[in-house]
Amino acid sequence: MKLSARGAVEPFHAMDVLAEATRRRAAGRPVISMAVGQPVHPAPQAAREAARRALDVGRIGYTDALGLVSLRSAISDFYRHRHGVAVDPARIAITTGSSAGFNLAFLALFDAGDRVAIARPGYPAYRNILAALGIETVEIEVNAENGFTLTPETLEAAASVHGRIDGVLLASPANPTGTVTGRANLAALSAYCRDNGIAFISDEIYHGLTFVGEEATALQFGEDAVIINSFSKYYCMTGWRIGWMVLPEKLVRPVERIAQSLYISAPELSQIAAEAALGAEAELNVYRDAYRVNRDFLVKRLPEIGFSIASPMDGAFYAYVDVSRFTNDSMAFARRMLAETDVAATPGIDFDPRDGNHTMRFSYAGAFEEMNEAVDRLARWLA
Numbered sequence: 001m002k003l004s005a006r007g008a009v010e011p012f013h014a015m016d017v018l019a020e021a022t023r024r025r026a027a028g029r030p031v032i033s034m035a036v037g038q039p040v041h042p043a044p045q046a047a048r049e050a051a052r053r054a055l056d057v058g059r060i061g062y063t064d065a066l067g068l069v070s071l072r073s074a075i076s077d078f079y080r081h082r083h084g085v086a087v088d089p090a091r092i093a094i095t096t097g098s099s100a101g102f103n104l105a106f107l108a109l110f111d112a113g114d115r116v117a118i119a120r121p122g123y124p125a126y127r128n129i130l131a132a133l134g135i136e137t138v139e140i141e142v143n144a145e146n147g148f149t150l151t152p153e154t155l156e157a158a159a160s161v162h163g164r165i166d167g168v169l170l171a172s173p174a175n176p177t178g179t180v181t182g183r184a185n186l187a188a189l190s191a192y193c194r195d196n197g198i199a200f201i202s203d204e205i206y207h208g209l210t211f212v213g214e215e216a217t218a219l220q221f222g223e224d225a226v227i228i229n230s231f232s233k234y235y236c237m238t239g240w241r242i243g244w245m246v247l248p249e250k251l252v253r254p255v256e257r258i259a260q261s262l263y264i265s266a267p268e269l270s271q272i273a274a275e276a277a278l279g280a281e282a283e284l285n286v287y288r289d290a291y292r293v294n295r296d297f298l299v300k301r302l303p304e305i306g307f308s309i310a311s312p313m314d315g316a317f318y319a320y321v322d323v324s325r326f327t328n329d330s331m332a333f334a335r336r337m338l339a340e341t342d343v344a345a346t347p348g349i350d351f352d353p354r355d356g357n358h359t360m361r362f363s364y365a366g367a368f369e370e371m372n373e374a375v376d377r378l379a380r381w382l383a
Helices: 013-026 045-057 069-083 097-109 124-132 152-162 183-195 249-262 268-277 281-304 330-341 368-382
Strands: 092-095 115-120 136-141 167-171 199-203 226-230 243-246 318-322 359-363
Touching (some): 013 330, 045 268, 069 243, 069 268, 092 097, 092 249, 097 124, 097 226, 115 124, 115 152, 124 136, 136 152, 167 183, 281 368, 330 359
Parallel strands (some): 199 226
Antiparallel strands (some): 092 243, 318 359
C-alpha cells in the first residue's frame, strides 16, 4: 500500500506523552500530567444544563455549515461587550474546535508552496498542518530582544532570507511561551500585513487567560485579519470540540464551501452548550484565578529546583522552562521523568525543533494540590 507523504509529519509529542501518562495511570501509577493544556475544571454549569435539556429533547442533528445563527449572534455580542468591536454574525463561522479553524484558514488562504511565518518556539500543530498541506513554514525565533513575539522587523528580515511571506500566524497569549503581544505591537503587525498584502491569522484561543499585559483582539485594528478562537481553554470545554472563526467578508463563502465538505457542521450539542457558556464569566473567572495561583507558585518554585523560566509567563497556562542544567535531550528527559517520578511534561523539541532540546513546557491548568505534589517529586528526583 502506498502511503501519502502527508502522514510523515512530526508527531505532536505532547499527545504522545499524554498517551503514555494515561497508560501508566490505567496501570495504577499515581501520575500527575502537566503535559497538555487540559483545564481541571468542568464545563460551566450553564453549558452542562443546556446540553442536558437538548439531550432530553433528543433531536440533535446537522446545523448550517457555519453554525447556529443564535450562537454566531451571541459571539457577535461577546465582541461588542468585551472589546467594543461590531462584528456581523454573518462573518462568524463555528468550527469543530480551533483545530478545524486552522485547517479551514490554511486551505482557504494558501496554496501549496506559499510561505507562512510563525514564531519559534510555537504550537507544533501549526507547523505540522502546514507541512501536510505542502505550505512552507518560515519559523522566526522569538526571544527577549523582540519581546518573544513576531514584529514587522523580524518579518522583513525573514523575507530577505526566504522570499515573499504570504501569511503570518500569531498567537497571543502564546503557547508555549505565554507571551501576550501588547496592543501597540499587535496594531503594528496588523498594519504591516495589510500594507504588504499578507494574510494575517490571529490565534486568540487563550483569551481570558491573560495575567500580565494588555489583551487585545486583532479585530480592533481592522476587518481583514482571520480570528481563530475556541471554547476549549478559558471555557474549559476541550472535549466538546467547539471553536469559532471571524472572517473577512470575502473569505466567508470559501470557508463555508470547504467546511461543508470536510466537516458538514460542528456538533449541534456542543454549539448549544457553547452558547450557554458565553454567559458564565463569573464562574469561569474563579477558575482563571485558580490558574493565577498555580502560575505564581510555579514562577517561584520551578527556578528553586533548577528549572529557570525561559520566557515571561504572561498568559495562557504554561511555564516554558530551561532544563539545560540537567539535559541536552528534552525528549529523553521527559520520558525518564515520567518513568521515575510519574510527572508528565512536554519536551521543548515539540515547540522548537532547532533549540528545544534544552527546554520543557509544564501546564499549570491542573489542581494546585497536584502542582505542589509534582514539584515536590521533581525536587527530590533532581536532588
